[in-house]
Amino acid sequence: MAFPARSRHAVLSGDDKRDGAGLAYRLHKTIVLVGMMGAGKTAIGGALARRLGVDFRDSDHEIERAANMTVPEIFARDGEPFFREKEARVIARLLQAEPSILSTGGGAFLAEANRTAIARHGAALWLRADLDLLWSRLRQKTTRPLLHTANPRATLAELVTRREPVYALAQLSVASAPGLSIDEMTSRVVDLLLTRPDLLTEEPA
Template identity: 60%
Template sequence: MHRAPGRLKKTIVMVGMMGAGKTAVGRALAQRLEVPFLDSDHEIEAAANLTIPEIFAREGEAFFRDKERQVIARLLKEERGVLSTGGGAFLADENRSIIAKHGVAVCLQADLEVLWKRVRHRDTRPLLRTDDPYATLKSLYEARVPIYSLADLSVVSDGLSSIEEMVERVLYALKARPDVVEFE
């Protein structure tokens, strides 16, 4: 394992489409920086004692988004680390505002085909439980990409790079932000 590159001044918030690698890259980045890894979806599931698909089925998306907003705000205020968010979290103005105030948004950008390869065989994506999941993913992608472009930093997730290579790309992007990580 490489030495931690420096001191974290703000929470690094991983944003992007489902399947972009936010959780895997975020977890490895946190380990590399020797800071806590936080996952908003995991925190919501733990608080509700339900899985995300169960929350969507029982309470609906609006209820889930409200809980997501509360959890992201709490995590950003309580602890500095690497926070992985759900694909829809960055779409809400309120979430973007609190992320801008307490953290830095790092968008993992992956093209539609890479995302489809990663999510097509998973049954854990409530938004893709439709008659045509590819068309649904494409529609979500087209609607969300312009909003993800508002992130502070963007890193390409090409579907070919290892998680460690992705961590290196994120660290390289963060070097332009001394207000986030103080590199030694």
Template identity: 60%
Template sequence: MGQGSGGAGLAALRKPVVLVGMMGAGKTAVGTALARLLGVPFLDSDEEIVKAAQMSIPEIFERDGEPFFRARETEVIGRLLADRPAVISTGGGAFMAPVNRELIAARGVSVWLKADLELLWQRVRHKNTRPLLRTPDPKGTLAGLLAQREPVYALAQLAVEAEPKLSIEQMAQKVAGALQAQPGVIGEA
């Protein structure tokens, strides 16, 4: 088939790419641009949960609790991974569950969008859609979550550093480059 390198002429994505990382790391924005670049669907596990439950994530947390939400999240991730190759964005806590890490490792490739506290805070501080940040000290809560989650995110197969000066498209290109360097992810169809 083709040469498999360069811009829109990227060869076929052979397995799902699962973006993991903190809220505000850019999983949805970069994931959407990456999917466009690779010519595959973009799927968001949180959006799929909202569709299935017909209520927002804060409402699910409020009504059914976090354990219920996490169980639905695992079901949705499993379903999305079983479909054709796509770029899948997951909620910030999804990768924390060993069952989700195992599912992703077995069927796809995990990419940690790594961002520092200041960049994350700049991106999430004006949003009230983050149930875990509804605390008296949201930045302190975010810092604690980041410290707790970073060692687990580091288990992802790839890590791509978010840079404030890069546009969404440039970040998508950076992730695509990391994927191309990973054997068996992008190749001949």
């Protein structure tokens, strides 16, 4: 999914606290959202890109578009290793574009080659969410093939335990919490990014 950037210098929108200050955001590096499935990488990524006025890409959507198949269909027909190969290629390609927001699938950051590419060309931001919150968002969904098991909650718990030490390698992280809206969560991410002038600054519009 790609939303065209309105401008490289996004003038702050009406819902922004800094509206009226005549400032615009300037993103200096691609922010790569990582973390567990259900953490909100796709939802927050899109909202963040709109807020900052930059392009949004989601590696799962890019893979689905190129294959003309859904992620579960790709897993079922071609297997996970095939999907991981496509994922690595898509991420490497999207990291070459101008600074934007890139949401990855939950397994992408597990591959060392992806972590290296992300660190070289962008900045990884881990969206943290605990097991209960993840499960509350995923329990009704059939779109995550890794959870097509006899006990999907237990599978999710195992994945969280195994993956969290790797997600913790991301240079930035923001915690999600139940009851927080997508807009509020996006504001938390923007506030964090503004503490890093090498990543995001505000400039006169």
